[in-house]
Amino acid sequence: MDSLISNAYTQALEVIGSVEPRIADATRQELADQRASLKLIASENYASPAVLLTMGTWFSDKYAEGTVGHRFYAGCQNVDTVEALAAEHARELFGAPYAYVQPHSGIDANLVAFWSILANRVESPYLQKMQSKNVSELSEADWETLRHEFGNQRLLGMSLDAGGHLTHGFRPNISGKMFHQQQYGTDPETGLLDYDAVAAKAREFKPLVLVAGYSAYPRRVDFAKMREIADEVGAVLMVDMAHFAGLVAGKVFTGDEDPVPHAHITTTTTHKSLRGPRGGMVLAQEEFAADVDRGCPMVLGGPLSHVMAAKAVAFAEARTSSFQAYAQMVADNAKSLAEGFLSRDATLVTGGTDNHIVLLDVTSFGLTGRQAESALLDAGIVTNRNSVPADPNGAWYTSGVRLGTPALTTRGFGHDEFDKVAELIVEVLSNTERGTTKAGEPSKASYALGDGVADRVKAQSAELLDKHPLYPGLVLG
Numbered sequence: 001m002d003s004l005i006s007n008a009y010t011q012a013l014e015v016i017g018s019v020e021p022r023i024a025d026a027t028r029q030e031l032a033d034q035r036a037s038l039k040l041i042a043s044e045n046y047a048s049p050a051v052l053l054t055m056g057t058w059f060s061d062k063y064a065e066g067t068v069g070h071r072f073y074a075g076c077q078n079v080d081t082v083e084a085l086a087a088e089h090a091r092e093l094f095g096a097p098y099a100y101v102q103p104h105s106g107i108d109a110n111l112v113a114f115w116s117i118l119a120n121r122v123e124s125p126y127l128q129k130m131q132s133k134n135v136s137e138l139s140e141a142d143w144e145t146l147r148h149e150f151g152n153q154r155l156l157g158m159s160l161d162a163g164g165h166l167t168h169g170f171r172p173n174i175s176g177k178m179f180h181q182q183q184y185g186t187d188p189e190t191g192l193l194d195y196d197a198v199a200a201k202a203r204e205f206k207p208l209v210l211v212a213g214y215s216a217y218p219r220r221v222d223f224a225k226m227r228e229i230a231d232e233v234g235a236v237l238m239v240d241m242a243h244f245a246g247l248v249a250g251k252v253f254t255g256d257e258d259p260v261p262h263a264h265i266t267t268t269t270t271h272k273s274l275r276g277p278r279g280g281m282v283l284a285q286e287e288f289a290a291d292v293d294r295g296c297p298m299v300l301g302g303p304l305s306h307v308m309a310a311k312a313v314a315f316a317e318a319r320t321s322s323f324q325a326y327a328q329m330v331a332d333n334a335k336s337l338a339e340g341f342l343s344r345d346a347t348l349v350t351g352g353t354d355n356h357i358v359l360l361d362v363t364s365f366g367l368t369g370r371q372a373e374s375a376l377l378d379a380g381i382v383t384n385r386n387s388v389p390a391d392p393n394g395a396w397y398t399s400g401v402r403l404g405t406p407a408l409t410t411r412g413f414g415h416d417e418f419d420k421v422a423e424l425i426v427e428v429l430s431n432t433e434r435g436t437t438k439a440g441e442p443s444k445a446s447y448a449l450g451d452g453v454a455d456r457v458k459a460q461s462a463e464l465l466d467k468h469p470l471y472p473g474l475v476l477g
Helices: 002-019 021-035 049-055 077-094 106-121 125-130 140-149 174-178 195-205 223-233 245-249 286-292 305-318 321-342 369-378 406-410 415-430 453-467
Strands: 098-100 154-158 180-184 209-213 236-240 265-269 280-284 357-361 384-386 400-404 432-436 442-449
Touching: 002 021, 002 049, 049 305, 077 098, 077 245, 077 280, 077 305, 098 286, 106 174, 106 236, 106 265, 106 280, 106 286, 154 174, 154 195, 180 195, 195 223, 209 223, 223 236, 245 321, 280 286, 321 357, 321 406, 321 415, 369 384, 369 400, 369 415, 369 432, 369 442, 406 415, 415 432, 415 453
Parallel strands: 154 180, 154 209, 209 236, 236 265
Antiparallel strands: 098 280, 265 280, 357 400, 384 400, 432 442
């Protein structure tokens, strides 16, 4: 099998290189860079060769607007097979009554969900008319008219600094333009969700949509409680599980921590912890199925048939016992990483984790998130800066660094390796000094990493990485 995979990629790169050698070179270099880096970005992973190869086929050449058996183009019988298989695997994997696998991304999936909720719950001829338009064509006057027609419909989602996502009602995002929005946060002392406070906010605001789920919240959520809150105020519960879908698929999150049985609509990406191709998906209860099914052309353009095929392969992989073992290890490794930080006196938002995310508050090192992210990258550790609750540095510079365990767990890292990763990160940050501006004020961007630290950390990282090679057996000729 290793030789087949190596031959497939070697030959593919030779074909690509015959047309544009710089693209082939960049592709080879990307593999080399990923092999040589400690990748800790919580939203990234490594898809299997089977998933990656599935995307490079002639399904890319086919237009297929519409749904299975009801396309606006002829000759879509094979696309129908692909989409039906992907949806079947998704329904079985997540125990969902309905699955829509066409969204190109998580944001697209959320847009489909929002418009489906509005179409399902709000009667408006103007809304029906506007559904035929691309959202990018709408002017601010269109949005004002739409909001008026919606009856100024309301959305309540988790705030960005508490761990929510841009699409959960952040004002500059389209979700903040579609709805009159407010946000709930976390307890200022613990950083944890306060369900009583969320309920009180919902009773006061009375939203049409209550959004649960997160992008940078390092704890599990009780979705049964969130559904109780939604039901009490007559809201639709929408859960964005883009980050933790792999932990749901792998049966790490079950019962009240599994959003699918409790939410009216659940959205997700298909990469991240789910380890599939880049894309999105909507899972829904039957009452919303017909509205979600109009995602194309309501919000989406032509489905990416080659990516839907790769989703089917990834979902098939996720239905195995080996994936369940992987998902449990992702959560276990996050605890090991958190414990490694805490034992070295680092500060974590909420004081730990029980999912795949560790949110490190870097103010104790005298740094901003941007400085920490850059210094770590210099040392071969790939992370991303992230806001912490009530962040004094805002969403650009931030005061935190978000870390995730899915990618390195795919490479085979375990408890000891993640403890070492925590040690290396603390070593880098402890040896990074904040720079100053031209006026002599503390800078939020510039920094100075101590002499020899980057090389020393890279050497120790290489020892870990060499024990757990990325795509072992894949040799490019």
